[in-house]
Amino acid sequence: MGKSSFKFAWVLDKLKAERERGITIDISLxxxxxxxxxxxxxDAPGHRDFIKNMITGTSQADVALLVVSAxxxxxxxxxxxxxxxxxHALLAYTLGVKQVIVCVNxxxxxxxxxxxxxxDEMVRGVSGFLKKIGYDSTAVPFVPISGWTGExxxxxxxxxxWFQGWKARRREGNTSGRTLLEVLDSIHPPVxxxxxxxxxxLQDVYKIGGIGxxxxxxxxxxxxxxxxxxxxxPAKLTAEVKSxxxxxxxxxxxxxxxxxxxxxxxxxxxxxxxxxxxxNAQQDPPSDVSSFEAQVIILNHPGKVKAGYSPxxxxxxxxxxxxxxxxxxxxxRRTGKKLEDQPQILMSGDAATxxxxxxxxxxxxxxxxxxxxx
Numbered sequence: 001m002g003k004s005s006f007k008f009a010w011v012l013d014k015l016k017a018e019r020e021r022g023i024t025i026d027i028s029l030x031x032x033x034x035x036x037x038x039x040x041x042x043d044a045p046g047h048r049d050f051i052k053n054m055i056t057g058t059s060q061a062d063v064a065l066l067v068v069s070a071x072x073x074x075x076x077x078x079x080x081x082x083x084x085x086x087x088h089a090l091l092a093y094t095l096g097v098k099q100v101i102v103c104v105n106x107x108x109x110x111x112x113x114x115x116x117x118x119x120d121e122m123v124r125g126v127s128g129f130l131k132k133i134g135y136d137s138t139a140v141p142f143v144p145i146s147g148w149t150g151e152x153x154x155x156x157x158x159x160x161x162w163f164q165g166w167k168a169r170r171r172e173g174n175t176s177g178r179t180l181l182e183v184l185d186s187i188h189p190p191v192x193x194x195x196x197x198x199x200x201x202l203q204d205v206y207k208i209g210g211i212g213x214x215x216x217x218x219x220x221x222x223x224x225x226x227x228x229x230x231x232x233x234p235a236k237l238t239a240e241v242k243s244x245x246x247x248x249x250x251x252x253x254x255x256x257x258x259x260x261x262x263x264x265x266x267x268x269x270x271x272x273x274x275x276x277x278x279x280n281a282q283q284d285p286p287s288d289v290s291s292f293e294a295q296v297i298i299l300n301h302p303g304k305v306k307a308g309y310s311p312x313x314x315x316x317x318x319x320x321x322x323x324x325x326x327x328x329x330x331x332x333r334r335t336g337k338k339l340e341d342q343p344q345i346l347m348s349g350d351a352a353t354x355x356x357x358x359x360x361x362x363x364x365x366x367x368x369x370x371x372x373x374x
Contacts, residue, residue: 031247036185040247040259062257063099063187064092068126070118070144071109075229079125086129090299093133098190100140101183102126107160108146116162119144141175141183142165153180194256197284198222198230198371199365201316202276206261207269212242215272216261216319220373222280224254224262231281235272235360238281239264275318277363277373286373288361291325297351307345313356316373320362326355 026219030041058064068085069075078085102123110118119142127137143166145152151159156178161240166183167176175186203217228241242263243250254260279286298305305324313322330340330352346352365373 014177020173027068034181034185037187037189039184042259057095058088058091061095063101064097064192065101065103066092066126067103067105068122069106070104070115070122071106072111074106075122075125079129089130089135092131093135099187100130100135101187102140102142103180104128104142104144105147107144107151108149112310114144114151114157114159116160119160119163136169138169141168141186143180143183152178155179164327176282187281189257193221194223196221196369198224198228198278198280199286200224200260200278201318201373202232202272202274202278202299203317205269205272205273211263212265213267213269214261214263215276215278216259217278218259219256220255220316221256222283224258224260225252229280229281230264231285232267232272232276232278233286233363234310235276236288237267237271239267275316275320275362286363286365288363289358291355291357292364293328294354294356295331295351296333296346296354298346298348301348306344310359313358313362315364318362320358320360322356322358322362324354325357328353328355 007243030043032039032041042058066089068078076083080086083207089100104119104122107114107119123142126142127140127335130140131137142212144157144160144163147153151157152163157163163178165176165178168174168183170188177186178185182238199220199222200217201220202215204215206214206216208214224241224244226241226243230237230241231238242265244254244262246254246258246260251258251260254262277286307324307327309324310321312319327343327346328341329338330343330346330350331338332351343350343352363373
């Protein structure tokens with residue numbers, strides 16, 4: 001392979017192309033248990049070419065573990081203006097991932113190895129741009145590790161005597177510890193909304209021999225049970241759920257936060273796609289929209305944005321081209337106060353309320369009723 005630091009990535013990279021290129025292309029899920037939680041790792045691609053898959057993966061996460069390399073030159077490339085580290089943190093924030101953990105990896109490759117100076121330099125740099133994005137940097141733990149040698153992942157390191165441990169100040173209380181495993185146990189599971197109607201954005205749809213059509217996705221709100229009749233939007237199809245599985249185990253009730261695969265009757269794979277949303281046909285089923293209003297922040301755009309501009313919009317797991325039909329008002333991005341009615345153009349740094357028209361059917365919901373789909 002020639003890429004030495006890649007030996008453990010094989011565990012999650014299952015596609016032949018991934019193993020040959022030495023990068024993660026698609027999203028893979030893996031379950032593991034800590035003393036407090038059962039966690040699902042969503043290994044999302046970091047590579048620029050596969051940003052669509054990265055967005056699908058991140059939109060389903062509760063916590064972001066941002067892995068930054070301490071190796072010479074790699075950290076600098078990641079946080080440069082067009083670097084991936086910066087882009088991933090920004091995407092996580094934009095997609096509503098509230099909790100972040102920063103993992104400083106490859107500490108065995110610093111000069112000298114396990115250098116405190118290098119770690120401190122990275123903490124300063126990364127907390128600086130996390131703050132600019134909108135995160136509270138005092139709530140973000142920074143943990144130095146080496147994935148290659150296993151330093152400070154499960155047991156406290158002996159090779160970094162200077163490391164006094166990580167700290168995080170959060171509303172729910174302050175936490176501290178030494179290892180990466182302790183950080184994972186310090187996170188707070190988000191409040192799940194069981195009492196709302198079911199919303200399940202599809203991440204993928206598979207055809208499995210002997211079973212049939214199996215859509216896969218994370219339940220955002222509500223409950224999924226075998227025997228339920230589902231409505232898929234914008235496909236406008238209904239189907240009955242035959243069975244539900246999570247990590248290859250059958251389930252009788254699936255709750256918000258669960259990443260599940262479920263088998264449905266009488267629907268061909270080609271009629272469903274990533275980005276469709278499943279809901280209970282009997283209780284406020286999801287529907288597609290002909291237009292919607294959105295609050296837009298233009299973070300980085302080379303030119304001027306006018307009415308008629310048609311970017312690809314990523315919402316939950318859907319990727320759909322939408323036209324800026326009307327620029328309604330420009331607002332202050334920090335306070336939300338109105339600055340100007342019907343602006344002619346928008347530029348980098350502006351925030352605005354915009355009327356968007358999807359060019360093909362798309363399911364979105366009001367942010368206030370179903371935040372993950374807004």
